[in-house]
Amino acid sequence: xxxxxxxxxxxxxxxxxxxxxxxxxxxxxxxxxxxxxxxxxxxxxxxxxxxxxxxxxxxxxxxxxxxxxxxxxxxxxxxxxxxxxxxxxxxxxxxxxxxxxxxxxxxxxxxxxxxxxxxxxxxxxxxxxxxxxxxxxxxxxxxxxxxxxxxxxxxxxxxxxxxxxxxxxxxxxxxxxxxxxxxxxxxxxxxxxxxxxxxxxxxxxxxxxxxxxxxxxxxxxxxxxxxxxxxxxxxxxxxxxxxxxxxxxxxxxxxxxxxxxxxxxxxxxxxxxxxxxxxxxxxxxxxxxxxxxxxxxxxxxxxxxxxxxxxxxxxxxxxxxxxxxxxxxxxxxxxxxxxxxxxxxxxxxxxxxxxxxxxxxxxxxxxxxxxxxxxxxxxxxxxxxxxxxxxxxxxxxxxxxxxxxxxxxxxxxxxxxxxxxxxxxxxxxxxxxxxxxxxxxxxxxxxxxxxxxxxxxxxxxxxxxxxxxxxxxxxxxxxxxxxxxxxxxxxxxxxxxxxxxxxxxxxxxxxxxxxxxxxxxxxxxxxxxxxxxxxxxxxxxxxxxxxxxxxxxxxxxxxxxxxxxxxxxxxxxxx
Numbered sequence: 001x002x003x004x005x006x007x008x009x010x011x012x013x014x015x016x017x018x019x020x021x022x023x024x025x026x027x028x029x030x031x032x033x034x035x036x037x038x039x040x041x042x043x044x045x046x047x048x049x050x051x052x053x054x055x056x057x058x059x060x061x062x063x064x065x066x067x068x069x070x071x072x073x074x075x076x077x078x079x080x081x082x083x084x085x086x087x088x089x090x091x092x093x094x095x096x097x098x099x100x101x102x103x104x105x106x107x108x109x110x111x112x113x114x115x116x117x118x119x120x121x122x123x124x125x126x127x128x129x130x131x132x133x134x135x136x137x138x139x140x141x142x143x144x145x146x147x148x149x150x151x152x153x154x155x156x157x158x159x160x161x162x163x164x165x166x167x168x169x170x171x172x173x174x175x176x177x178x179x180x181x182x183x184x185x186x187x188x189x190x191x192x193x194x195x196x197x198x199x200x201x202x203x204x205x206x207x208x209x210x211x212x213x214x215x216x217x218x219x220x221x222x223x224x225x226x227x228x229x230x231x232x233x234x235x236x237x238x239x240x241x242x243x244x245x246x247x248x249x250x251x252x253x254x255x256x257x258x259x260x261x262x263x264x265x266x267x268x269x270x271x272x273x274x275x276x277x278x279x280x281x282x283x284x285x286x287x288x289x290x291x292x293x294x295x296x297x298x299x300x301x302x303x304x305x306x307x308x309x310x311x312x313x314x315x316x317x318x319x320x321x322x323x324x325x326x327x328x329x330x331x332x333x334x335x336x337x338x339x340x341x342x343x344x345x346x347x348x349x350x351x352x353x354x355x356x357x358x359x360x361x362x363x364x365x366x367x368x369x370x371x372x373x374x375x376x377x378x379x380x381x382x383x384x385x386x387x388x389x390x391x392x393x394x395x396x397x398x399x400x401x402x403x404x405x406x407x408x409x410x411x412x413x414x415x416x417x418x419x420x421x422x423x424x425x426x427x428x429x430x431x432x433x434x435x436x437x438x439x440x441x442x443x444x445x446x447x448x449x450x451x452x453x454x455x456x457x458x459x460x461x462x463x464x465x466x467x468x469x470x471x472x473x474x475x476x477x478x479x480x481x482x483x484x485x486x487x488x489x490x491x492x493x494x495x496x497x498x499x500x501x502x503x504x505x506x507x508x509x510x511x512x513x514x515x516x517x518x519x520x521x522x523x524x525x526x527x528x529x530x531x532x533x534x535x536x537x538x539x540x541x542x543x544x545x546x547x548x549x550x551x552x553x554x555x556x557x558x559x560x561x562x563x564x565x566x567x568x569x570x571x572x573x574x575x
Contacts (some may be wrong), residue, residue, distance in 0.1 A: 045228065047153055048247040049078055052238035056082065059241075061154035069094040074154030082151055083109045089152050097162060099124075099147050102177055115149070117177055126178035141181045142173035149177040153232060153241045159184075160221055160229035163206045174210070185209045192222060193257060194230070196245045203230050218543065235310065236543045258323060266332065266362045268355055271341030275332035275359070276305055278323040279368070291328035292373035292566045293363050297356055297389070298331075299380030300471070304338035305331040307379065310542035312530045314379060317550040318558070325559045326568055328369055330359055348470035349384055356389040360396045373566040375399035377558070380498060380529065384410075384474050391482040399565045400483060401558060403490040404498045404529050407505025410471035411443050413498070420496065447472055480509040486518040488561045490554055492527035494537030520561065524554045 042063040049057045059076030074089040088105040102117040114129040119141065126137040146162060148155050162172060163186065172184045187207045194201040206221040222231035232241040262277040280291065296315045298307045307315035319329040335355055336344030356376065364371045376397055378386030383405025390400045406413045418439045422432045438455070442463050445451040452460050480487075487510045491503035503521055510519030528534035531554055533547045562568070 042228070045157075046244040047076075047229075047241050048244060049153065050238075050240040050242070050247075051081070056080065057084075059086070059153050061157060063157060067095075069100065070097070070158075072154050072157055074152065076153075078151060084113075084151055086152065089154060091147055091155055091158070093158065096144070097146075097158065098144050099141075099175070102147055102149065104149065104152065115178055117147075119145075119147075124175055124177065124181075128178055137178055139175070139178070139181060141175045145173040145175045145181055146184075147177050148174050150179075156221065156232045156241070157229045160223045161227045163208075163221055163223060164204070164227050166206075182211045184211075187218075194246050195263075198245070201225070201230065201246070258320065260323075264362075266359055268335070268342065268358045271335065273332045273335065273341075273355060273359065274305070274339030275330055276319070278319045278329040278331075280323055280326050280328070289368070290370040291326065291368055292375070292562075292568050293328045293330065293369045294322050294375045294377055294562065295356060295359050295363070296329065296331040297352075297376055297378035297382035297386045298334055299382045300467075302334075302337050302344070304333045307331075309530055310545060310548075312532055312545070312548045312550070314531055314550060318377065318555070321550075321555045321559065322562070325563065327562065328363075328366075330363065332359060346466050348466050349381075349388060349474055350470065352385045353388040353392070356385060357393055357396070360389070360393055364396060371396070373398055373568070375401065375562055375566055377401040377403065378405060379403045379531075380405065381471065384471075384476065387476060387479045387483060390485050391479050394484045397485055399488075399562060400485045401488045401490065401562070402506060403531070403554075403558075404492060404495055405476075405489070405502065405506060406498050407476060407502035407509065409475045410473065411447070413502075414443065414472065415439060416499075417497065443472055476506065477509055480506070481513055483510075483513070484515075484517060486565050487520070488558070488565075489519070489521045490558060491521070491523050492529060492531060492534075492537070492551075492554075493523050493525050494527060494534050495529040496537040497529040497539065518565075522554075522557045522561075524551055524557070527551045527554060 042065060044060065044062045047059045047061065048055055049059065057076060057078035059074050061072065061074040064071040064073070070093040072089075072091040074086065076086045078084045085107045086104070087107075088103065090103045092100040092102075094100055099119040101119065102115060104113065104115040106113045108130070111131045112129060116127040118125045122140060122143060124139045124141045126139070128135050128137060146159050148159065159172070159174070166172060166186045168186055168188055170186055172186070173181055174184045175181045185208060187209055190205040190207065192203040192205050194203055201224050204223050206223065208219050208221060210217045210219060217234060218236065220231070220233040220235070221229070222233075224230050230243050230246055233239065258278050260279040260281065262279070264275050264277055265272040266275055296307075296318060298305070298315065303309065305315060306313045315331045319331050322329045332355075333340035334344060334352070335342030335347055360374060363369045363374055374397055376386045376390055376399070378384070378401065380403070383402040386400055386402065390397045408416070415436070418436060422435060425432070441451065441455055442459050445455060445460070446463050446469050452464070489503050489506050489510070491500050493500055500523060503523065507519055507521040510516065526533050528537040528541070530542065530545075531550045532545060533551065534541060534545065
């Protein structure tokens, strides 16, 4: 089967599997820090379940509190690839969060699934009916184990209530009913801010590791101020379970907020772009003035204004550094993403360029921006968009930065990525050749609009889009010659999505311009496509990255070049 490459650079495609976890030793947890004490029913919650960014279902959860203990109930439905319909889920704990019983009535892939589990004397006694077969099973468990049956996400509410009382490095026992008990290790805790349509949630993100046979599964449990579950993520499996208030398009995680940040709406053609304007820190006694400005242009895929991938908030970090350096910075949700209006599924590179030009016009009208000192910074496919925007706005755009940007046509890049992927597979040479040939056929059909008869229909549904056609046919060689602005090319030396060779191609194109206003290439050692330190730079390394801070060397080069090009110094910035 062909692994069709449609280069949404910032999308990480992970296979989805039901968790099958193994036994590991661990210490008992501490008591919860903020466990609700009131009796009655706590506020109900609805969770949306995503796999690789696609909604596959939802689950409705309620929690009852009484003098005897806690009861978690849920119903829900998950489509492909899980195919699970839950008519009844009930999980009972005593007041000390020791499990009492679990009852599940569900349909899994069209067949009845019934689970009855009783907890007593260090044992979980299970009665299981599946596909018409009944069996009994008994497992040894800790007295205060957290019960987490696969794909019943209401159960994670109990984990959310327990984690606030656990110290980093400690372990919690968890029973993956009715399979086996495991150890969950809390590795770290991070503060998160989530802006919803109604309020701002101050959340804690608990980063955990769940023992697997011979490996470890990393996950995230997001908890709100009342220790209620907000989000559960397993990044390597593409699984994201989000409460309805944070799953809504009107909600966003504030990766990095500054006291002077403005949340603005920029009027585009028939919709608005939601954006954050970050300004330099206010200095006492400094009069308001006109700042040099920078527009951050995001790469491909469903990324918002912070351009967060694998936990790396690329644009949130760049915006913060640039604002500290004296620039007014705009970053925005792409059309159809986050809080922005419009439709992303039919948008092309030209459409995304129109959005950048709209933001540039918005800046031109701001009293605190110097309209003659506006720069664009495009990352990955955002470099294509930046090139096109700069070529059309020679007066509104004074400088252009291309970070990890392809130097070939999109079609050539896709074939390069496909070849690299196949070289890493243990396949016969003939099979690799067939897959490459099919990839070429698909791309030819996308570009020409014909030739689909010989190609499986599933590939046509995936590839035959306006965006992919615009990407395949985009040729930087034809656009660079029309760009009159100075260009900085920044490239991670370990980038395996857009390799270092592309940066040199872009430099050669830029230097060949008539009346070249200046072009500079800076190669950043040890940095991958997400602009952070990496060992291999491969996509499959993203989930295990240890350092998620954008390279300080890259930031220094970016800031220094923009200051020189836009004639900025610390004494004049903002004056």
